[in-house]
């Protein structure tokens with residue numbers, strides 16, 4: 260479904276990605292981990308066709324970027340990121356924000372079809388925000404806005420749902436609720452690609468993990484093979500301990516770390 264082959268990316272004399280090979284196949288759900296500035300968002304932007312490699316090929320959902328109409332491919336991709344939230348119009352009612360996902364536009368200036376409105380209301384109910392449908396987006400909390408974006412991304416029943424730190428800024432309770440919604444709403448035919456700084460967000464639903472360090476993939480594969488204290492200590496350049504609890508990985512910094 261996603262094949263990045265021999266990707267190199269240079270911008271303004273900086274090498275942002277080097278020799279990236281990443282193959283994400285049907286039936287897998289991936290998490291990408293890495294330190295600040297390691298290239299995670301750059302990878303996601305490449306999967307969405309917003310950035311192009313200097314060399315190498317990007318194949319997404321059977322289309323090779325550069326040889327296809329990317330706008331058509333994007334209709335099959337949901338994207339949840341802070342940058343999308345910032346582009347939404349805060350005074351629009353919540354149901355309308357969700358409904359515009361149907362047209363893959365940020366705003367829709369004509370009357371919205373009744374069927375589309377009902378579908379938006381149904382998805383809002385599924386994420387527990389049905390009672391807020393008529394409120395302006397500006398009146399919702401950060402956590403509620405993330406859920407609105409999740410509902411919006413699902414309007415077109417995407418084959419691929421890409422999420423860039425969807426739980427950033429959420430309190431513990433809101434984060435756990437969003438993760439449950441995600442697990443419930445992700446259909447079997449939808450691949451998830453998820454970037455986070457918090458490895459305990461790797462709920463059992465996720466099957467594979469890629470570790471990126473300074474623009475290079477240092478490990479990628481089934482999560483049980485990739486997630487261990489040695490790999491994570493190397494990734495974060497800090498000694499850590501890791502445990503699996505209830506099917507989720509949790510890490511602890513070894514006291515003092517590299518400062519000792």
Ligand SMILES: Nc1ncnc2c1ncn2[C@@H]1O[C@H](COP(=O)(O)OP(=O)(O)OP(=O)(O)O)[C@@H](O)[C@H]1O
Nearest residue numbers: 270271273275293294295296297298299300301302
């Ligand atoms: N257009 C660009 N030109 C030059 N440098 C860029 C450009 N876009 C991103 N970068 C740099 O590339 C590096 C990787 O950025 P990216 O946003 O992918 O990191 P990230 O892993 O998502 O980081 P974070 O966890 O902090 O969000 C950063 O050092 C960033 O400054």
